Amino acid sequence: MLRNIVLAAALLVTTAAAPAGVDVTVPGPQGALAGTLIDPGKEAPVVLIIPGSGPTDRNGDNPLGVKGGVYRQLAEALAAKGVATLRIDKRGMFGSKAAIADGNDVTIGAYAADAHAWVDMLRKRSGRPCVWILGHSEGALVALQAAQDPKGICGLILVSGAGRPLGEVIRAQLRANPANAPLLPQGEAAIDQLEAGKRVPAASLPAPLQPLFNDRVQGYLIDMFAHDPAKLIAAVKLPVLIVQGDKDIQVAVADAELLKRAQPAATLKLVPGINHVLKPVASDDRAANVATYGNADLPISPEVPDTIAAFVRK
Template identity: 60%
Template sequence: MNKTICALAAATLATGAAASEPIAVTAPGPQGDLAGTLIEPAEGKPVVLIVPGSGPTDRDGNNPMGVNASSYRLLAEALSQRGIGSLRIDKRGMFESRAAIPDPNDVTISAYAEDVSAWISVVRARTEVDCVFVLGHSEGGLVALEAGQKSDDLCGILLVASVGRPLGDTLREQLQSNPANAVVLDEAFAAIAKLEAGEGVDTQDMHRGLMPLFNPAVQGFLIDMFARIPAELAAGVEVPMLIVAGGKDIQTPVTDAEALAEGQPAAKLIVIDDMNHVLKPVEGDSRLANIATYSDASLPVHPELVDAIASFLEDSKS
């Protein structure tokens, strides 16, 4: 268990607010503690709870599958320069939240949303802020939307590079976009259809290239996730909502953001033309250059994203 360290008081300067030091914090999980990093806000400023994307993605936005962009850490630090607090978290069963459940695959979107509520309680107790906003990145947007169905404990939702269509459709599109997958598409599409119907998939004779995707250990989570319609969840949110998409996002296209905005017409939609999925600026249309940013923690998150978030939070106060 990490020891909690004291935060520096936020001081207002002519150029903005001095960043607070990060604090290791915990929240109660099902069988053990959840772990996260809190940056306290300046007086009168809100806190943004950052919910990670899919797979083994940690509180900084990195995962062992080749993503080392540190997008969430960099975003939290950029927000702190404006006095905005943040909490970034490890998902239950993973990294320093591994004590929360013995099997990190034994989860649902609803379970993750319960953890969001637990974290909001911790933030309010530690900082005495009036408002906690929930920012979901990628798959984390689905968690934020689920949490938003019970809006009495949060003040707004921010969806960044979030899926807006049924997840089965998204997966089909992603598989089809890679010509190398042509030989397994029929088998993959059949598996997706079964999961959408709430049925498990027999992987005994499945093409080995599909095994990581349809591993029996994750099929329960996939069934739960495929059953949710992001645009319908967006329609059920009654708090302010910001939707941000990147024009250079090669994983979640702008059409997903547009689908979310159609579901919730009161939401504010912003498209940042040269931002990619890991929230970094990208020049040109080279896929290799785009992917290179996934492992470049020295590259800051897109400044227009920081501006959009800060503006939305300020507008939501009025």
């Protein structure tokens, strides 16, 4: 009986409701930027969550097959540990659709400017002196760019972030899948051109490569490829936490180590058994890893929010 009572108490703790999220906005270039704030109290550190690449929404979902609300889960887990979060939609997408006419007409610098707008709003709204910026995947590059102007930023949390220019990362991703072998010459040639600041007609590429190098996103790719995360982190004078899973098939452990090498003062946390979307993976099977992206019932690893909460509350 006692065992059952203890188990019931444990379940009550783990399923306790997080504070309700509140929709908030700040002005964007042409219309509002939108996000969801969860604030467990005035003493709580606050973390701004910058989404990853493509049409990824504030919850971490993506119509291309990512489900389960990775950022929503992270925000709720952090709230339970006394950490406030604001998760956002990128300019031109979802709730921030009105901010610009074309969600592809963006730069890393523009996303960094939006991050500062959110930081300013959070500081004014809450009276907190500073805000932590958490960037996931491509969002880590945005966080690094934002931190080049450290005003109002407590520090950075870089989750599954590249340590190399993104052109090199995409090359590695293409090479990692044996099925891509016939596409590699044209795919790598396209990356070479974009790194040189030159566009490539997407229609000239094999059909499987055309979505990756869509004509509408090439301006953004040219801008993104020009940023070197290692150089950016080397210039950061704020506290930095680097979180990386060892089952990540998009960004390697070596990337996290490159970031740490470029900024020795940073804290590096390697989390065993989790992938790019922070979900547990039991094997090295690529198909099984990818399958977790679309499994809405699979929760993120609790070690990630545990690590982040401990860092920002130090």
